Amino acid sequence: MDNNFKKVIIIDYQLGNLYSVKQACDTVGMNAKISSDPEELLNADALILPGVGAFIEAMSNLKKNGLDTAIQSKVRAGTPIFGICLGQQLLFSESEEFGAGQGLDLIPGVIKRFPETFEERKIKVPHIAWNTIFKFKQDWGNSPLRDLGNNEFMYFIHSYFVKPSDDSCVLTFTNYDGIEFCSSVLVNNIFSTQFHPEKSADKGISIYKNWALINKLL
Amino acid sequence: MKTVRIIPRLDIKGPNLVKGIHLEGLRVLGKPSDFAKYYYEQGADELMFMDVVASLYERNNLHEIISETAKSIFIPITVGGGLRSISDIKEVLRVGADKVCLNTAVIKNPQLIKDASRMFGSSTIVVAIEAIKESNGRYLAYTDNGREYTGIDVFDWAEKVAELGAGEIVITSVDNEGTGQGFDLELISRVTNLIGIPVIAHGGAGKQEHVVDVFKEDNISSAMISSLFHYHYIVSNESKASALEGNVEFLNQKRSFHTFEPCSIGDLKRRLISNNIDCRL
Numbered sequence: 001m002d003n004n005f006k007k008v009i010i011i012d013y014q015l016g017n018l019y020s021v022k023q024a025c026d027t028v029g030m031n032a033k034i035s036s037d038p039e040e041l042l043n044a045d046a047l048i049l050p051g052v053g054a055f056i057e058a059m060s061n062l063k064k065n066g067l068d069t070a071i072q073s074k075v076r077a078g079t080p081i082f083g084i085c086l087g088q089q090l091l092f093s094e095s096e097e098f099g100a101g102q103g104l105d106l107i108p109g110v111i112k113r114f115p116e117t118f119e120e121r122k123i124k125v126p127h128i129a130w131n132t133i134f135k136f137k138q139d140w141g142n143s144p145l146r147d148l149g150n151n152e153f154m155y156f157i158h159s160y161f162v163k164p165s166d167d168s169c170v171l172t173f174t175n176y177d178g179i180e181f182c183s184s185v186l187v188n189n190i191f192s193t194q195f196h197p198e199k200s201a202d203k204g205i206s207i208y209k210n211w212a213l214i215n216k217l218l
Numbered sequence: 219m220k221t222v223r224i225i226p227r228l229d230i231k232g233p234n235l236v237k238g239i240h241l242e243g244l245r246v247l248g249k250p251s252d253f254a255k256y257y258y259e260q261g262a263d264e265l266m267f268m269d270v271v272a273s274l275y276e277r278n279n280l281h282e283i284i285s286e287t288a289k290s291i292f293i294p295i296t297v298g299g300g301l302r303s304i305s306d307i308k309e310v311l312r313v314g315a316d317k318v319c320l321n322t323a324v325i326k327n328p329q330l331i332k333d334a335s336r337m338f339g340s341s342t343i344v345v346a347i348e349a350i351k352e353s354n355g356r357y358l359a360y361t362d363n364g365r366e367y368t369g370i371d372v373f374d375w376a377e378k379v380a381e382l383g384a385g386e387i388v389i390t391s392v393d394n395e396g397t398g399q400g401f402d403l404e405l406i407s408r409v410t411n412l413i414g415i416p417v418i419a420h421g422g423a424g425k426q427e428h429v430v431d432v433f434k435e436d437n438i439s440s441a442m443i444s445s446l447f448h449y450h451y452i453v454s455n456e457s458k459a460s461a462l463e464g465n466v467e468f469l470n471q472k473r474s475f476h477t478f479e480p481c482s483i484g485d486l487k488r489r490l491i492s493n494n495i496d497c498r499l
Contacts, residue, residue: 020316023290052342126385128341129223130263159341175219177219177220200292
């Protein structure tokens with residue numbers, strides 16, 4: 001292995017399955033390391049912010065270690081970041097979840113919960129399914145989704161979703177039982193998905209590969 | 219879009235994949251990793267690994283199988299059997315599981331559902347309910363693979379499980395499990411219409427139509443299946459069990475049961491789609 005590989009830090013804040021994220025990075029040849037050390041994070045060439053669980057718990061864990069300010073300063077300085085599931089939600093301004101408060105505020109917008117009923121139908125929450133992602137205004141050609149066709153299936157498991165203030169950052173939408181929500185975002189150096197590419201078989205792994213290639217991490 | 223999930227369930231005893239009837243009388247079918255890889259390639263939506271003897275010994279022995287599987291299989295993996303505490307859960311998540319499935323431990327201590335879902339997120343916590351129908355028509359929850367009587371009403375328990383913060387429920391009809399006679403539709407539809415979280419139907423799939431039937435229930439989005447796929451695998455592949463332990467007679471005969479019409483995951487999904495049931499193919 002070449003030691004000059006770009007260094008990717010998978011941010012560990014004690015929530016979520018980091019093992020699979022690391023396996024996905026290894027599979028495509030990234031030099032990725034799991035770390036909760038803000039110093040290491042500040043020296044990284046790129047960041048991955050994974051996560052499963054509660055927003056409040058996540059923000060409080062990030063703050064405890066000083067990871068929140070480290071992420072903010074790196075991303076504002078242009079370092080590529082890839083947010084996954086809860087990791088995507090944390091990049092936004094604030095959650096509507098009671099008492100949850102502020103996120104990292106790197107993308108303007110709010111986090112909302114799926115309603116229990118929609119058009120008089122009961123909605124099962126969490127949304128746990130392979131569901132399709134489809135194009136919005138942005139082209140996928142220069143994005144990590146560039147090898148995918150429209151309406152590709154990805155794996156979702158979540159109760160909350162993001163609502164950006166400005167929809168020009170939306171890369172894909174997904175429709176869950178009639179409710180359309182933003183399922184991925186691309187804005188400058190920030191790429192994030194509500195679905196789990198590391199749980200979405202070969203097509204999902206191609207997203208890791210293309211994110212690494214676009215950001216020259218291989 | 220509303221899509222359904224097909225989840226192969228792998229019951230593990232020691233080093234082997236096993237299958238029983240009514241969750242008992244285990245026969246050895248082969249090496250778990252061979253089946254897992256095959257199901258992944260065939261388009262399984264998730265995998266469930268259950269250590270079927272763990273609850274008796276109060277420990278889960280799947281760590282090695284899970285971390286090996288999670289290296290090359292990029293779909294969600296749920297692990298169950300013998301998980302009793304927050305630290306047990308933390309340990310299986312650390313070695314690569316995405317979700318945990320709890321039964322015996324949460325019947326003894328329902329608070330564990332609340333603590334675990336707060337700590338790991340609701341979506342990580344799956345609760346299994348093993349239901350047996352009494353002669354008076356009442357459904358009661360059992361533990362330890364349908365062996366231990368609890369006296370708890372299935373529907374009361376399902377409501378409580380959802381309220382405590384679980385993300386999903388696997389509802390098993392112990393009466394139908396391993397028999398191939400079809401799902402217990404009454405049990406499954408009553409549970410799913412009662413609660414707001416997703417329900418996974420388990421126990422009884424003997425042919426493709428049974429799975430089509432369960433998805434005709436409006437609020438069912440997942441089916442957990444063992445025998446249909448396992449028997450298809452052993453008749454169409456070389457399966458080598460570890461000869462060290464267990465009942466391998468059945469495997470050596472290389473046959474299925476007459477009550478089953480085995481099929482691959484792909485066959486089943488094509489059948490679902492032709493019945494206007496959406497899923498990932």
